[in-house]
Every structure is written in structure tokens, then in C-alpha cells.
Amino acid sequence: MSQTQKAELKINADQVSLADxxxxxxxxxxxxxxxxxxxxxxxxxxxxxxxxxxxxxxxxxxxxxxxxxxxxxxxxxxxxxxxxxxxxxxxxxxxxxxxxxxxxxxxxxxxxxxxxxxxxxxxxxxxxxxxxxxxxxxxxxxxxxxxxxxxxxxxxxxxxxxxxxxxxxxxxxxxxSVAVEPIIFFLIIFMWTPPHFWALALVKNDDYRAANVPMLPVVHGATATIRQILLYTLALTITVMLPYLLGFSGLFYGVGAGVASAIFLGLCVLLAISPAERRNRMAGMVFAYSIFYLFIVFALLPIDRLMASGL
Amino acid sequence: MASEQDSQTDANGWTPELLKQRRRRAVIMALALAGLVGMFFLVTLVRLGENVANRAL
CATH class of the missing domain: 1.10.357.140 (UbiA prenyltransferase)
Structure with missing residues (x-):
């Protein structure tokens, strides 16, 4: 291999080094x-x-x-x-x-x-x-x-x-195929997403503003965002009760999902009444709890079914 | 500093660290592909098993 070929290979290797x-x-x-x-x-x-x-x-x-x-x-x-x-x-x-x-x-x-x-x-x-x-x-x-x-x-x-x-x-x-039950599961996550992400957006407001991403807190401010978080969490609370209300989950799920939702709503209310200097900390708590909440609600579904089947 | 780095690169400009990283990536890719092949094989066995069991005799 000539020196020129070696030099060319080295240049190619340098070019791909970042990608590789x-x-x-x-x-x-x-x-x-x-x-x-x-x-x-x-x-x-x-x-x-x-x-x-x-x-x-x-x-x-x-x-x-x-x-x-x-x-x-x-x-x-x-x-x-x-x-x-x-x-x-x-x-x-x-x-x-x-x-x-x-x-x-x-x-x-x-x-x-x-x-x-x-x-x-x-x-x-x-x-x-x-x-x-x-x-x-x-x-x-x-x-x-x-x-x-x-x-x-x-x-x-x-x-x-x-x-x-x-x-x-x-x-x-x-x-x-697709049936009513998975559509309800879809709706639960769909309703859960806005309070989850808007809580994060409240904490990372400066980040989103710097990146020019029109998240709700960036465009309409913290108060309007918290109001929307509350409204969506209320809608979420009704949605998570649908498996129980429509009869494909039992009392165990109904009570568990109800308690988990009450805590979620409580945290959102605390976020709404918290003073500006403590708002970010509270929003961080709402965000962290929202992840735990979705996990609990979905975990309750098969546990409830197992309990109903007598295991 | 630059000459020290040059002395560690091979003829193609690869440093030992980059080569190690590439080897590790290749091994993981090979394992992922083997896993995929295994998954296709197992699912085929399961599907074939169902159909063999349900065929008209």
C-alpha cells in the first residue's frame, strides 16, 4: 500500500470516526x-x-x-x-x-x-x-x-x-382485533400524558423556552398550565374508573385506582395552591408520582383479574 | 500530545479504544441478530406445532 493510499484511508477513518x-x-x-x-x-x-x-x-x-x-x-x-x-x-x-x-x-x-x-x-x-x-x-x-x-x-x-x-x-x-377494553386502556394513557408532561414542562420551563418549543407553560404561563393539569387529572380520574364501571375489573381495581387517583388529584391541588417559589418542587413531585400512578393503575388490572379468578 | 495520540493509532487511524468499542458493538449486534434468529425459530416451532396438532388426519 502506498503512502498516498494510507493517507486516504486515514482521512476516511477520521471522517467515520465520529459516526463510529x-x-x-x-x-x-x-x-x-x-x-x-x-x-x-x-x-x-x-x-x-x-x-x-x-x-x-x-x-x-x-x-x-x-x-x-x-x-x-x-x-x-x-x-x-x-x-x-x-x-x-x-x-x-x-x-x-x-x-x-x-x-x-x-x-x-x-x-x-x-x-x-x-x-x-x-x-x-x-x-x-x-x-x-x-x-x-x-x-x-x-x-x-x-x-x-x-x-x-x-x-x-x-x-x-x-x-x-x-x-x-x-x-x-x-x-x-381491537375491543372496548384496549380502547379504555388507550384513553387512560391518553388522559394521563398531559398532566405528566406539563408537570415536567413546569420544572423545565427555561429549557423549553431556550429551545423555542411551545410547551403550555412557555406560551400561557404556569397558572394556565396548572389549571389544565387539574382538569386533565379530573378527566383521568373518571377514565381510570371506566374498567370498574363497565364491569371488566372488580372492586379491588376500583378501590385501588380510586385511591391512587385521589392522591394524584391531591398533589395537583397542592401544586395549584403552592406559592411560586415552591411550585417547581411540587411540579417535580406531581411528575414523579404520575409515573408511579400509571404503573400502579396498569398493575392493578391483572392483579384484580387474578383475585377474581380465585387465586 | 498529538504525537502521543498518533503513536496509539493504527495505519487506518483507529485508536485501541475505538477498536475495542467497535468490537464490543459488533459482538452485541451479533448477539442481537442471533436472538432474532432464535425468536423466529421458536415462533415457527410454536406455529408449526399448533398446525400439526390441528391438522385433519
């Missing part, structure tokens, strides 16, 4: 594993609550594919949002804005993972769950990330639908 610098951990971070864990959990509950028994191998495969799909949409989100992620303190250490993964690599990773998860779901599970998974990825990556996030204060309200689909996909993976 991402470690496996960076690629895992690209899939937002914490968000993915909630997606996997709610998807699994949708699968468990379906009125048919599913072979464990099929159930595990479906949950893995839901997780891959969620990871794919997260990677596409990080590809598109690299510019605003770099401005926000909360997100500037993510692999793309930090320069550990090339933006184009994040796009390719997201696209390949999307194709792989949807096609595998179609081949291994069924077409309905595959179509729902494809729609969810499209909704999160295109409708929420590209169209809504930088344009409207209703970004996370409408975009929240993407995060609400996993239990529907889980149910569809088991049954091959």
Missing part, C-alpha cells in the same frame, strides 16, 4: 430505555388482559417487538430533534447532540429498527398488531416530532396518542 464512535450503550440510550420500559409494561398488560391465552413464546416475542418499535420511534425522534436537544440541559447529553452518534446513523438505526419490528410483528404475530405498531411509530416520529412538537401547545396532548397505543398493540397481538 457510538458505543453499544449509546445506541441503547438512543432508544430511550426508560420510556421503553413503560411502553413494554403497558403493552404486556394489554396482552395479559386479552381474553385468550397466548403461548409464552408468542407473548414474549410480541413484547420484544413492541419494545423494538418504541426504540425505533425514539431514535427517529432523537435524529430529528438533535438541534433542540442540544439546547436543553435535560437532553444535551443524549448521544446525537453530544456527538457520540452521527445524526444520519440515528436516522438509519431508527428506520431499520422500524422496518424490522413491524415486519417481524406481521410475520410472527399478526397483521393487525403490525399495522398498529407501524401507525404508532409513524404517529410519534412524523405527527408528534415533525409536525406538532414545534408548532402547537397541544403537541403532547395529540402526540400522547402514540404513547397510548402499546396496550392496544398488546391486546391485538393476542386476539388479532
Amino acid at each position: 464512535a457510538g458505543s453499544a450503550a449509546d445506541f441503547i440510550a438512543l432508544m430511550k430505555p426508560r420510556v421503553m420500559s413503560l411502553v413494554v409494561f403497558t403493552g404486556l398488560i394489554g396482552l395479559i388482559m386479552a381474553p385468550v391465552s397466548v403461548h409464552p413464546v408468542l407473548a414474549v416475542s410480541a413484547v420484544i417487538l413492541i419494545a423494538l418499535g418504541a426504540g425505533a420511534s425514539a431514535a427517529l425522534n432523537m435524529w430529528y430533534d438533535a438541534d433542540i436537544d442540544a439546547v436543553m440541559a435535560r437532553t444535551k447529553t443524549r448521544p446525537v447532540p453530544a456527538g457520540r452518534i452521527d445524526q444520519e446513523d440515528a436516522l438509519m438505526f431508527g428506520l431499520w429498527m422500524s422496518g424490522l419490528s413491524v415486519l417481524s410483528m406481521a410475520v410472527l404475530i399478526n397483521y393487525v398488531s403490525a399495522a398498529l405498531l407501524a401507525f404508532t411509530i409513524f404517529f410519534y416520529a412524523v405527527i408528534y416530532t415533525m409536525l406538532l412538537k414545534r408548532r402547537t401547545t397541544q403537541n403532547i396532548v395529540i402526540g400522547g396518542a402514540a404513547g397510548a397505543f402499546p396496550p392496544v398493540i398488546g391486546w391485538a397481538a393476542a386476539t388479532g
Whole structure:
């Protein structure tokens, strides 16, 4: 090999070094594993609550594919949002804005993972769950990330639908169809998303303002946001009672979900009456509790079913 | 400083750390692919099992 060829190779290696610098951990971070864990959990509950028994191998495969799909949409989100992620303190250490993964690599990773998860779901599970998974990825990556996030204060309200689909996909993976129950599960997450994200937006208001993202607190201020948090939490409280009111969950779920919702509402009221200097701390508590709340509500569903079956 | 870094790179400009990182990534990718193949194999067995059990005799 001549010196010129060696020099050319070195230049090429330098050019790809940034793109190739991402470690496996960076690629895992690209899939937002914490968000993915909630997606996997709610998807699994949708699968468990379906009125048919599913072979464990099929159930595990479906949950893995839901997780891959969620990871794919997260990677596409990080590809598109690299510019605003770099401005926000909360997100500037993510692999793309930090320069550990090339933006184009994040796009390719997201696209390949999307194709792989949807096609595998179609081949291994069924077409309905595959179509729902494809729609969810499209909704999160295109409708929420590209169209809504930088344009409207209703970004996370409408975009929240993407995060609400996993239990529907889980149910569809088991049954091959969609019924009233998964639609209620969808509505629970849909109603939960605004208070969850607006509580975070209150805490990270300066971040969102700096990045020019029109979150509700940035555009309409803290008071209007807290009023909306209260209204959505009230609507959420009614929605989480629907499984009990419609008769597909028992008293155990009804009481548990009622208590959990009362605590959530109580925290929101405390947020509304807290003085300005303590508002951020209270909003942080509402945000943290909202994650625990969703976990509890969805965990209560199969536990209630187990108790009803006499176990 | 620059010469110290140069002495650690190979002919193609890869540092030992980058090579280690690339190897680790390749191993994880291979394991993920093997897992995917395993998943397809197991699901095929399950699907085939159901259909073999339900076929007309």
C-alpha cells in the first residue's frame, strides 16, 4: 500500500470516526430505555388482559417487538430533534447532540429498527398488531416530532396518542382485533400524558423556552398550565374508573385506582395552591408520582383479574 | 500530545479504544441478530406445532 493510499484511508477513518464512535450503550440510550420500559409494561398488560391465552413464546416475542418499535420511534425522534436537544440541559447529553452518534446513523438505526419490528410483528404475530405498531411509530416520529412538537401547545396532548397505543398493540397481538377494553386502556394513557408532561414542562420551563418549543407553560404561563393539569387529572380520574364501571375489573381495581387517583388529584391541588417559589418542587413531585400512578393503575388490572379468578 | 495520540493509532487511524468499542458493538449486534434468529425459530416451532396438532388426519 502506498503512502498516498494510507493517507486516504486515514482521512476516511477520521471522517467515520465520529459516526463510529457510538458505543453499544449509546445506541441503547438512543432508544430511550426508560420510556421503553413503560411502553413494554403497558403493552404486556394489554396482552395479559386479552381474553385468550397466548403461548409464552408468542407473548414474549410480541413484547420484544413492541419494545423494538418504541426504540425505533425514539431514535427517529432523537435524529430529528438533535438541534433542540442540544439546547436543553435535560437532553444535551443524549448521544446525537453530544456527538457520540452521527445524526444520519440515528436516522438509519431508527428506520431499520422500524422496518424490522413491524415486519417481524406481521410475520410472527399478526397483521393487525403490525399495522398498529407501524401507525404508532409513524404517529410519534412524523405527527408528534415533525409536525406538532414545534408548532402547537397541544403537541403532547395529540402526540400522547402514540404513547397510548402499546396496550392496544398488546391486546391485538393476542386476539388479532381491537375491543372496548384496549380502547379504555388507550384513553387512560391518553388522559394521563398531559398532566405528566406539563408537570415536567413546569420544572423545565427555561429549557423549553431556550429551545423555542411551545410547551403550555412557555406560551400561557404556569397558572394556565396548572389549571389544565387539574382538569386533565379530573378527566383521568373518571377514565381510570371506566374498567370498574363497565364491569371488566372488580372492586379491588376500583378501590385501588380510586385511591391512587385521589392522591394524584391531591398533589395537583397542592401544586395549584403552592406559592411560586415552591411550585417547581411540587411540579417535580406531581411528575414523579404520575409515573408511579400509571404503573400502579396498569398493575392493578391483572392483579384484580387474578383475585377474581380465585387465586 | 498529538504525537502521543498518533503513536496509539493504527495505519487506518483507529485508536485501541475505538477498536475495542467497535468490537464490543459488533459482538452485541451479533448477539442481537442471533436472538432474532432464535425468536423466529421458536415462533415457527410454536406455529408449526399448533398446525400439526390441528391438522385433519
